[in-house]
Amino acid sequence: MRRDLPTLLSAGWLLAVCVVSITAPMISNSSPYQPVAEPLTPPGQHFMLGTDALGRDVWTRLVYGARINPGASLLATAITVTIGGLSGLIAASISGWLDRTIMWIANAMLAIPGLLLAMLFVAAMGPGLPTVILAVGFGGAPGFARLARTIFQQVRERGYVTAAKALGAGRSWVALHHLLPNAQGQLLSLATTHFAWAFMGTTTLTFLGLAGDPSIPEWGAMLNTGRAHLIDAPWLALFPGLAISLTILAVQSLGARLANSESK
């Protein structure tokens, strides 16, 4: 992979988020739930990023949020990749009625935007972080399944697969020994771009207050509560907003880089 500046910056930001999330209790000495100072203290010497309307340290909450948002999105992506990838693999390796049925279901679900699907899911299950993760995970699955199927189909048409089939290899053997290993790279870059979508999805749902508990130090909810103080305390919305945008940007550009190097 050629080193270029956007890739370096993106990787740097994501690394920083990872480090911060692991070392959260060390780099901040207060609890994200406890008020520490006068409410709406502006950013300054004692409180780097100021305090929120309830007097909690914004820096501490952002730092603990680095554990929640990326973690939640990772879990959601894992659900999407597992369900979507598996159905894509099944559809590609067993063509015929099963392929048509799976794709018919995926297309029907794609008629509803993924985020709307996720919202419907949360509305039915009741708010909460686990529900949000499941919702975004399931919401992304139909789209992922379709793309994964295309990738598997491309691999399926390659010569060595035809050769293996000619030698009498079964469908599942081909799927596990040829399709899956050879589609890995493309699947990974697809998953990376999907992670950006999942990140956006989870923060959108928590922004809408669907995480249930507003005291959880979570970036989407922080951005939402900051909205009420845009005039008198703009830092409340600014910092979580930046954290969300930078993370999405970083993941997107890494994903694009990955896809590029894959196609070369």
Place this chain on the structure above:
Amino acid sequence: MKSRLQDLTLIIALFSILFLITAACSKGPEETSTLVYGLTLAPSGIDPHLNASSELGIPLRSVYDTLVFLNPETGKFVPGLAESWTISPDGLTYTFTLRRDVTFHDGTPFNAQAVLANLNRIRDPNNHSQKAVFMLGPLEEVELIDDYKVAIHLSEPYAPLLDSLSDVYLGMASPTAFETWGTAEYQFHQVGTGPYRFVEYIPNDRLTLAHNPDYAWAPSIYYQPQADIQNIIFRFYEDSSTRALALESGEIDIIGEVPPHEASRLSVNADFTLYPVSIPGQPMQFFFNTQLAPTDDVMVRRALIHAVDRQYAVTTVFGVYSVVAQSPFLASTFNLDSQNPTPDYDPKTAEALLEAAGWTDEDGDGIRSKNNIPLELHIVSPPWGSNSEVAQLIRADWEIIGARVTLEIASGFGPLKEIQTQGKYQAIGINFFGTDPDLLRSFYSSTGLYNWTGFSDPKLDQLLLHASQTSLDPNERLRLYQQFVSHVQEEALLLPIRFYVNLVVASKRVEGLHFSAQGWYPILIDLRISH
């Protein structure tokens, strides 16, 4: 293709000119006598006899008159549609003599038959009244003595009856109108006798009132005999962060429930006036669940009250506009807040109480436990009125004394009720407004509809029932309710936060703004617009 594009441009240009002309025309002389009032909630139904929202009274209090009115300054009842009334010595019969000069907005006369028709409509079980029917208490029979005299017979004494009859939910509507439109449609065609006429209601968009030029029966609590402003349009602003902006942009002239930090900002602005209005009733409060461990133990409940810095919560969330509540009820006529205050913030005592109750942190992980069961607390909060902000601070305070706390915000009244029914909570927030303390009965008597503490004590039930029946002596009622408060404090059933103060902000051009005894409802007849 090109000519079609030109046509389109021409059409757009013509439309913009037309629009400008109509816009210019609408700014005629009557603009000064139209007022726009912002509402903060779009209620699901606005029929006062059938629905329960406080918001509906803001416009409709001025569409309807009531038999009596409650004077917000003296706490005494004054004549309304009834020019006089008598109460029998046993407190079972209220006889009202009605005014003879009153007509509804549709021209039909107001008389004893109309009162009967109204009360029958409220009591009709098919109409499923959510509030008004409960306000009538043990009403047994309505008797027509003559055309302008009506007697209400009760099966047992019921002190809050006059208070109920003074509220908009028992406003007198035209029987002709509700018979014409039927139960479901009447809310869009309401007809009363008040200083304003109902013009139209488009849900989620607007509600329009026009002044009633025939109004000649204003009660003594209204300063002016006739409405000054011709039209009042009500619009909905459910998102609290948009309310101040709507005022500043000139979209609306008045709005309530402005967030405290915005209210502070606008109060120093020369274009606006801030009116903090105290709302009588229950405070913002969290009830402890006495049916579920660990809050089934009164020691734990006391510890949890001591652990919360209520002063910090009130100052942080409500700024300078509210004081900490000490008791379960406050109204100008029933001040139960001065006696028996709720225990103060004292985390040391809280921890000592928990130790004494057997909750200790032996493994040093910061979480107390008893018989290997950790001290876990689940708080459920309604979404409205800053409840969730206060709940977050309560959560923080309870964590400090060694509890593991989870917080859940219900998305509306329905979900809140559902969680309550499942019973999996240690503390839950709910409060009602009202001028008579009898509303406490549904919260604290064993069989009460809102007995969310699950607490049951025949002594308390007896006390509340007795207080509702000693109708003729307000001092005796006050004494009984004080006894009730000390009982409730002893059992540590609730964590009171603050009594509600509605922050109403109005443009400087609005004059004469004052409110009914219930606090929520502006007296629209007295509003004026300065030029």
